[in-house]
Amino acid sequence: MSDTMLSVITGRLAVIVPFESRASTMARRRERYGVLYEGDFGLSALAEKLSVVDPVPDEARSLRLASELAAFADGEGAVELGVDVRCLLNSPLPDDVIRTAWLAATHGRFDPAACESGVRGWLRQLAEHLPERERGQPLGQWLGRPDITEEELRTAVVAEIRASAGPLGGCVAGSGHRGLPSGAVAESLEAIVRESDGDLGLRLFLRVLKTYGVPVDKEQYDRLMALDTALGFPGALVYDGLDVTWPPLDTARRDASADFGLSALTSWFDHWQEDTAHERVRQAAAADDSAQTPGTAAALLLADAHRLLDSSLSTRTIEVLWLSASGRGYDIGQAGVDARDWLRLIRDVCEERLREVAPRYRHDAPPPRTDLRDAVLRELREAAPLLTDVEISPRWKPIPGAGALAAVEEVVTHVDADLGFRLFLRLLHVVSPPLTDEQYSRCRTLGRRFGYGEDHVAEASDVSVCSREGVL
Structure with a gap:
């Protein structure tokens, strides 16, 4: 490597440093x-x-x-x-x-x-x-x-x-x-x-x-x-202990590497057993990614809750969305909790968290994503045959996969394509159908266009990917 080089860590022009090092011969064996x-x-x-x-x-x-x-x-x-x-x-x-x-x-x-x-x-x-x-x-x-x-x-x-x-x-x-x-x-x-x-x-x-x-x-x-x-x-x-000058909270930013918002919250209740439901939401609302301004997790979750609360979706559709995306990990119907009341509890927890870490923040969600609506709908319809005959929570009040997909389609069409696509990815995680490599590649491309982090689609879907040569 030449005596002047760019930082390969950042991939950008930073400071060019000439080296004439006489470093110690004590070599460090790097570990994880x-x-x-x-x-x-x-x-x-x-x-x-x-x-x-x-x-x-x-x-x-x-x-x-x-x-x-x-x-x-x-x-x-x-x-x-x-x-x-x-x-x-x-x-x-x-x-x-x-x-x-x-x-x-x-x-x-x-x-x-x-x-x-x-x-x-x-x-x-x-x-x-x-x-x-x-x-x-x-x-x-x-x-x-x-x-x-x-x-x-x-x-x-x-x-x-x-x-x-x-x-x-x-x-x-x-x-x-x-x-x-x-x-x-x-x-x-x-x-x-x-x-x-x-x-x-x-x-x-x-x-x-x-x-x-x-x-x-x-x-x-x-x-x-x-x-x-x-x-x-x-x-x-x-x-830990670093004084970071964080940018203002902005729900349009995508700094996290993985899922966020309501779709991420559903994963907190997947195979959920410990804590109360309220405490579980508190934990999720406080789970800022290390790359995010403190309070971002709560702000993004609050934005999703508001979108659904303010939407024309029926309470039953919202209940199906929650139950299917969480794998019926927390059965709000069995607990006697109305779906919109559940969203209101989520909203209240997020607002409490934001009062603690970002008291000046005021909810102002960005406009819904409509530019990618047709592309998301195409992926939903492409995946329909994989979900038609499956059941979510087959051992306890099974939810037809087709019904869950229809509820997600309502979100894409009438609420927000971004939220709908994230819930679709969660549905794929719960059901784990075999996607072709072309389907998975298209999902990755859509994720990049939405600005998702590099691990979002892979971690959220976590599905088998098949090709002509077999499972990849």
Whole structure:
């Protein structure tokens, strides 16, 4: 790869970074860290602990905290912590660069230079407590290891550090921490990325952003989450504690990767057993995708509920829609709940959620999608033979598949083609008929035209796809 490259993570022109790296020879064996960890790990996790523990930690306390992290999951936590330490020890980085990054990551509460043995002496003590070892069983053996190269990672992370350098410098200067010149933190983080390890540099950068409350706009947040995905990190490693400047709530946006709205709610009641129905709706209304402005799940669900409440559809048709799309997971008829009253409960729960997280939001649903109505109707009619002879909930008050499809067609024709198509996908999930590869491809194309996320159609339908060669 050439000395200048574009970030392959974002697929867009970001910052072009020339590389003349003298990085550590301590190679990191990448794993799907999200299989083992729920949040941060390694030295960046130690920095977080040191930044909040009371009283202000000394050298001995830092070593005890490191031992606690190393003991995670029967000692698995020692692997990444040990690699992080050796990446710094084996690098050509000056001690003051490591010290500056570490002071920033711990919010000025732990200075390794104040240790009797100095910065590298402290790191050597950590290394002595962490015998070099490899994980016995690769975390990503079922999913495959992340395949992003170190050069690609360094390029992308340096671009993000430079994008935040100005705001970061301002936040550090405003903190009043001595020994941290405003521009030195970003420079030190960049040096760690270039000359030690891109993985560690990214995690320390995220820790510093969170520690100083540096605002991150939605575009940068999406790029950081793309890095998170590429590296197999747990998503919370990026978003927990990050100050994201979210765009205003907008039900026309399609930021989630999977289903949303009423069609997504029906999946929450598929094989539902625990919790009350009311609590289940509360959980769904609060289940914002990590890419969404807080409150989006509730706003999208509220929009669908309003569409059906304000429509000319009969109460019986709405009941059939709910029962069929949820696989009769929650039988509102058996529970004595009128279908429109059920929608009103959903509406009230969503409004309660929005008062909590987006009090200024006012429901103003976008106009119904009519441009793709004919295309959706064609797919419904193409799938009709697959549903004519099937029954939904065949062991308890079966619902004819043809009747369920007719109710969905009413939504497409008289309410909203978008909602109707999402309910159609849910129906396919419940019934699981064998689609041809052409049918599945057309559904994917329609999903893209509606702006759905990349996983929406695949996860919502989850059906057998057949071709002339057999099942794909």
